[in-house]
Amino acid sequence: KNTSDTFSMDDFLVDALKGNVILGEPRNLACLAKTWKNGSSSKVCLQEINENEGVLLTEKLKAVDYEYREEVHWTKSQGLLGTGSFGEVYKMEDKQTGFQCAAKKVQVEHFRAEELSTCAGVTHAKVLPLYGAVKEGQWVTIFMKLMEGGSLGQLVKKCGYLPEDRALDYLSQTLEALEYLHSHNILHGDVKADNVLLSGDKSHAVLCDFGHAAQLHPDGIRNYLITGDYVPGTETHLAPEIIMGKHCDFKIDIWSSCCMMLHLLNGYHPWIKYYNHPLCLKIAKELPPLREIPPSCHPSTVRVIISGLEKDPTKRASAAELKKKTCIALKQVGGLKSSWSAEYREPR
Numbered sequence: 165k166n167t168s169d170t171f172s173m174d175d176f177l178v179d180a181l182k183g184n185v186i187l188g189e190p191r192n193l194a195c196l197a198k199t200w201k202n203g204s205s206s207k208v209c210l211q212e213i214n215e216n217e218g219v220l221l222t223e224k225l226k227a228v229d230y231e232y233r234e235e236v237h238w239t240k241s242q243g244l245l246g247t248g249s250f251g252e253v254y255k256m257e258d259k260q261t262g263f264q265c266a267a268k269k270v271q272v273e274h275f276r277a278e279e280l281s282t283c284a285g286v287t288h289a290k291v292l293p294l295y296g297a298v299k300e301g302q303w304v305t306i307f308m309k310l311m312e313g314g315s316l317g318q319l320v321k322k323c324g325y326l327p328e329d330r331a332l333d334y335l336s337q338t339l340e341a342l343e344y345l346h347s348h349n350i351l352h353g354d355v356k357a358d359n360v361l362l363s364g365d366k367s368h369a370v371l372c373d374f375g376h377a378a379q380l381h382p383d384g385i386r387n388y389l390i391t392g393d394y395v396p397g398t399e400t401h402l403a404p405e406i407i408m409g410k411h412c413d414f415k416i417d418i419w420s421s422c423c424m425m426l427h428l429l430n431g432y433h434p435w436i437k438y439y440n441h442p443l444c445l446k447i448a449k450e451l452p453p454l455r456e457i458p459p460s461c462h463p464s465t466v467r468v469i470i471s472g473l474e475k476d477p478t479k480r481a482s483a484a485e486l487k488k489k490t491c492i493a494l495k496q497v498g499g500l501k502s503s504w505s506a507e508y509r510e511p512r
């Protein structure tokens with residue numbers, strides 16, 4: 165089990181955690197989560213079906229006698245909120261405390277420990293807070309803060325497309341999250357409107373869904389994402405270097421953020437209006453989709469998108485640089501002025 169002859173503290177701790185749900189620290193959860201994927205042997209023995217273990221990170225979710233089971237200690241009777249990468253997201257309620265939050269259910273065989281190890285212990289105003297995770301039989305349930313405003317993807321669908329100032333403001337908040345994650349060597353891997361969640365009044369945005377995240381080596385040498393169990397993000401938002409199987413780094417999130425910007429401004433994803441599937445061949449071969457920038461955009465908004473859609477990742481702006489340009493563009497267009505009462509805008 166443990167290659168080195170000395171037991172690391174983590175191994176010892178994981179042994180203590182197996183079969184129990186406790187109130188603990190992010191580190192405890194990250195260690196335990198690593199045993200969930202490879203622990204799932206193809207045949208499911210009786211013991212595994214009933215197994216219940218995990219770590220809750222807030223006292224608002226209360227395990228009882230080291231257990232936290234669906235319908236027994238918590239219930240998802242509050243309905244489906246959306247579907248994330250490999251999972252459905254529900255509104256849930258703790259039966260003992262009445263506390264409500266969101267819960268994403270993922271089948272063990274689709275679970276990646278990185279979804280928890282990358283965001284556990286991350287505390288930032290623009291990143292969705294993690295409240296814990298439990299494994300119950302063949303399911304992993306991940307608890308997180310409830311965002312009453314739903315996702316940016318749902319908002320664009322409802323509005324058609326967003327006014328330029330709103331789109332710039334959401335891009336700026338997304339880049340703030342990426343600046344933080346990248347400075348902690350975390351690559352998000354699936355930046356898109358569906359993975360940006362909103363506060364009730366739609367003024368605050370947080371980045372979510374670490375199902376495609378990766379902890380990159382700071383030296384950047386060994387970062388080839390087309391290896392092992394890496395699952396690429398959304399095709400229309402994939403950076404050319406991923407498709408070409410080249411060295412990948414944080415810049416892939418920047419490319420995706422500007423694909424999201426085009427989606428917010430137009431009401432549809434880039435590439436799909438002009439190309440058929442498989443899109444990835446076009447993304448690798450064609451020029452960046454700059455012709456999809458609405459002609460009505462302010463020149464400084466155009467400059468933001470051009471800087472983020474550079475095909476050469478070394479020339480592409482970093483999260484900090486692009487955030488600065490985005491804030492300048494937002495000032496140039498007169499700041500955040502559009503109201504929400506605006507009527508539906510037919511996608512361009």
Ligand SMILES: CN1C=C[C@@](O)(C#Cc2ccnc(-n3nc(C(N)=O)c4cc(F)ccc43)c2)C1=O
Nearest residue numbers: 245246248266294309310311314315372373374
């Ligand atoms: C911290 N953490 C833990 C799990 C995580 O990887 C995720 C996720 C995810 C994916 C897709 N969608 C939602 N999603 N969440 C909510 C919510 N919290 O209210 C939500 C609400 C919707 F209306 C639609 C989708 C939603 C959440 C992650 O980031």
